[in-house]
Amino acid sequence: MEVRSESRTGRASTPQTGVVADGMSWHHAGSAEAETAESLARQPVALPRFPERLSREAFYLAAYPAMYLSRRLEERLLELFQKGYVKGTVTIGIGGEATAIGASMPFRPGRDATGLLHRDFGAHLALGATPYELVCQYMANADSPTHGREGNVHHGRAAERRYPMMSHLGRMLSVVVGAVWSARRQGEDVFGLAPIGDGGSSTGEFHEAINLASVHGVPVLFLIENNGYSFSVPVELQYHCERLSDRAIGYGLQGRTVDGTDPWEVYSAVSQMLERMKDNPQPALLECRTLRLHGHAAYDKAEYVSAEKRAEMAARDPLPATRAKLLDVCGLDERSVDDIERSMGAVVEQSVREAMQAARPRVPAVAKTARERADQAESLTYADTVLPTLPPLTVDRAKNGDAVRMALEYLLEHRPQSFLAGQDVGPYGSAFKTCKGLFERFGPGRVMDLPICESAMVGFAIGASQTGGEPIVEFQFADFATEAATQIGLNAGTWFFRADQPAPVLMRLPCGGGLTMGMFHSGEYEGVWSCFPGLKILYPVTPQETFEALVAGLIDRNPCLVLEHKMLYWGRAGSIAFDGHLEHLWQPRRHAEGDELTLIAFGAMVGESVKAAKEADRRVDVWNPWVVKPLRLEPIRRSLERTGRLLVVHEASSGMGMGERLIGRICCEWGHLLKTPPQLIAAPDTPVPFAPELETAFRPARTEITAAIEQLTGGRRSH
Numbered sequence: 207m208e209v210r211s212e213s214r215t216g217r218a219s220t221p222q223t224g225v226v227a228d229g230m231s232w233h234h235a236g237s238a239e240a241e242t243a244e245s246l247a248r249q250p251v252a253l254p255r256f257p258e259r260l261s262r263e264a265f266y267l268a269a270y271p272a273m274y275l276s277r278r279l280e281e282r283l284l285e286l287f288q289k290g291y292v293k294g295t296v297t298i299g300i301g302g303e304a305t306a307i308g309a310s311m312p313f314r315p316g317r318d319a320t321g322l323l324h325r326d327f328g329a330h331l332a333l334g335a336t337p338y339e340l341v342c343q344y345m346a347n348a349d350s351p352t353h354g355r356e357g358n359v360h361h362g363r364a365a366e367r368r369y370p371m372m373s374h375l376g377r378m379l380s381v382v383v384g385a386v387w388s389a390r391r392q393g394e395d396v397f398g399l400a401p402i403g404d405g406g407s408s409t410g411e412f413h414e415a416i417n418l419a420s421v422h423g424v425p426v427l428f429l430i431e432n433n434g435y436s437f438s439v440p441v442e443l444q445y446h447c448e449r450l451s452d453r454a455i456g457y458g459l460q461g462r463t464v465d466g467t468d469p470w471e472v473y474s475a476v477s478q479m480l481e482r483m484k485d486n487p488q489p490a491l492l493e494c495r496t497l498r499l500h501g502h503a504a505y506d507k508a509e510y511v512s513a514e515k516r517a518e519m520a521a522r523d524p525l526p527a528t529r530a531k532l533l534d535v536c537g538l539d540e541r542s543v544d545d546i547e548r549s550m551g552a553v554v555e556q557s558v559r560e561a562m563q564a565a566r567p568r569v570p571a572v573a574k575t576a577r578e579r580a581d582q583a584e585s586l587t588y589a590d591t592v593l594p595t596l597p598p599l600t601v602d603r604a605k606n607g608d609a610v611r612m613a614l615e616y617l618l619e620h621r622p623q624s625f626l627a628g629q630d631v632g633p634y635g636s637a638f639k640t641c642k643g644l645f646e647r648f649g650p651g652r653v654m655d656l657p658i659c660e661s662a663m664v665g666f667a668i669g670a671s672q673t674g675g676e677p678i679v680e681f682q683f684a685d686f687a688t689e690a691a692t693q694i695g696l697n698a699g700t701w702f703f704r705a706d707q708p709a710p711v712l713m714r715l716p717c718g719g720g721l722t723m724g725m726f727h728s729g730e731y732e733g734v735w736s737c738f739p740g741l742k743i744l745y746p747v748t749p750q751e752t753f754e755a756l757v758a759g760l761i762d763r764n765p766c767l768v769l770e771h772k773m774l775y776w777g778r779a780g781s782i783a784f785d786g787h788l789e790h791l792w793q794p795r796r797h798a799e800g801d802e803l804t805l806i807a808f809g810a811m812v813g814e815s816v817k818a819a820k821e822a823d824r825r826v827d828v829w830n831p832w833v834v835k836p837l838r839l840e841p842i843r844r845s846l847e848r849t850g851r852l853l854v855v856h857e858a859s860s861g862m863g864m865g866e867r868l869i870g871r872i873c874c875e876w877g878h879l880l881k882t883p884p885q886l887i888a889a890p891d892t893p894v895p896f897a898p899e900l901e902t903a904f905r906p907a908r909t910e911i912t913a914a915i916e917q918l919t920g921g922r923r924s925h
């Protein structure tokens with residue numbers, strides 16, 4: 207282990223006194239300084255929580271040490287940044303401590319859910335992060351909550367319901383809403399704290415999340431930390447209303463604006479709002495007019511802030527003002543306050559010292575082959591799933607659409623934490639009628655119609671998955687999932703990698719063309735989604751495969767997309783025989799057997815390919831990969847060993863589909879097995895056109911597949 211020591215540049219000397227946590231705050235004890243600072247560096251700040259409400263005196267005594275610690279720790283981190291020990295973008299909460307700590311203090315760590323943002327350093331401290339772990343996070347070492355995998359300011363502890371932020375502003379709000387909703391559904395008395403900046407309040411997801419929380423009565427406190435700037439952009443260019451809390455009325459909520467530099471005012475407002483929420487579970491909107499006394503981040507000198515404005519802001523600095531309260535309101539003398547500050551300084555130094563000696567993150571061995579690279583990526587990005595044995599189910603005849611309904615019914619029945627959410631999935635039974643009767647049987651708590659908010663819907667599902675929920679979300683059309691690209695690809699997909707806790711969310715995407723629905727209702731996007739690490743994707747074709755995909759997708763501990771081809775919903779019927787075992791499911795499915803050609807097809811092209819092989823009268827091994835991500839190609843390799851020829855067929859365009867990647871991977875790994883160059887039949891790289899004749903010309907035709915089969919297997923044969 208590398209042990210580093212910092213070359214010091216005039217920092218305060220070793221502190222003279224120690225500190226202890228006494229159940230209310232950390233304060234001076236005047237003994238055994240080194241040992242106490244050592245233990246406090248690794249202890250969360252102990253504070254009284256809701257419903258306990260502190261008197262003004264007790265509040266300042268509790269809040270000031272935390273505010274001071276936050277300030278000094280951040281100053282120290284800036285120094286470490288300048289010396290090169292801290293990398294990345296260090297955004298600084300200095301000036302915002304009164305809001306960060308005043309607002310978070312009443313919340314109960316480990317119980318209430320939050321998604322703290324880049325400016326909420328003090329709130330991390332107040333909600334359970336230890337000073338040591340924060341320094342580790344900024345130094346990106348092995349002991350950091352993200353194990354050095356994600357940027358300094360993007361962190362938390364998912365297991366303690368302090369969900370690590372993703373960078374994209376606005377996206378954590380719905381995660382908090384979902385976490386609170388799901389925990390309360392299980393009878394837990396839980397609130398949410400969802401902070402956002404003045405800049406972040408302009409995002410679409412801000413609206414989606416508050417609206418969703420309001421419609422479903424989820425008691426989340428939306429905290430707007432209005433510090434006057436979004437990076438360099440002043441609030442005049444961010445919004446045009448007088449107070450951001452005025453927006454509350456549009457959601458039917460209570461809204462309030464307070465002075466965010468006064469921690470007592472913030473604390474009192476939050477405590478009152480929580481009391482109201484306790485009796486009447488509804489979200490609330492609190493705007494705190496706070497400060498940012500530095501540039502946006504370490505590199506920003508904030509030249510866009512005038513000298514006059516700087517002076518005005520410095521005069522409102524909450525730290526000296528709160529310090530003065532210890533003297534005026536609490537009756538402490540200067541020496542006692544100095545002692546508190548010295549004690550906090552000792553904790554800062556101890557935390558830095560220990561973090562300097564912490565191990566660097568373990569770097570995985572360099573993978574040498576495509577196979578090794580794929581295996582390594584899987585082990586890093588996917589959570590393991592312990593597979594249960596489920597009740598068996600047999601159905602003689604069902605169409606694909608029936609199989610969807612039966613799988614959902616089966617899951618809702620046997621997995622009590624599961625719930626279905628989407629647009630029109632309630633009494634209407636979903637746009638394609640695949641959810642018919644579920645609302646009547648399971649009720650609005652398990653089958654939920656949501657407002658149109660695809661992005662917040664996925665954020666909500668991610669949050670629900672963190673508090674024990676097993677969400678199934680339906681996109682009305684696969685095309686609308688692009689609305690949630692950030693939440694699916696970047697939030698859900700990266701969650702396990704950076705949060706140390708899986709985000710099992712099942713997403714259903716009715717996809718594909720052939721129904722004359724135009725370019726925004728006909729897309730297949732499996733190749734697009736497969737680009738995002740951490741996602742799993744299943745694409746079933748038969749009723750049996752469909753049933754299995756939905757069950758396997760829900761049980762799996764990772765975010766999983768199931769593609770359902772719309773044209774297959776109400777086509778051919780088949781039987782379903784599910785034996786309750788899941789081990790053998792994650793494999794490609796063979797639809798026809800042969801030794802002349804290996805043909806991999808997707809969705810509706812599987813059936814077309816089987817028919818084309820018959821028409822060509824060739825022995826074609828036709829496969830549906832079923833698992834689009836992570837690809838399971840071993841059975842395909844065995845097939846190629848026999849055939850030596852490869853054809854891939856999908857109705858997605860070459861850009862949206864998997865073919866090029868699939869062929870590339872096969873060529874890299876098993877190119878030596880191929881006797882002829884592989885071929886791809888895909889739709890042209892254009893949007894899906896509307897008119898029937900245009901769409902027919904766009905989608906691969908069976909004759910095209912037949913011709914390719916013939917060509918790959920040695921030309922036309924005369925009979």
Ligand SMILES: Cc1ncc(C[n+]2csc(CCOP(=O)(O)OP(=O)(O)O)c2C)c(N)n1
Nearest residue numbers: 325373374375403404405406433435436437
């Ligand atoms: C969706 C999105 N766009 C842009 C950014 C880049 N960015 C990071 S912080 C920031 C300013 C945010 O301002 P505000 O919400 O007021 O929070 P503050 O930094 O002032 O605390 C910007 C533009 C981002 N993180 N997310």
Ligand SMILES: [Mg+2]
Nearest residue numbers: 403404435436
């Ligand atoms: Mg701001």
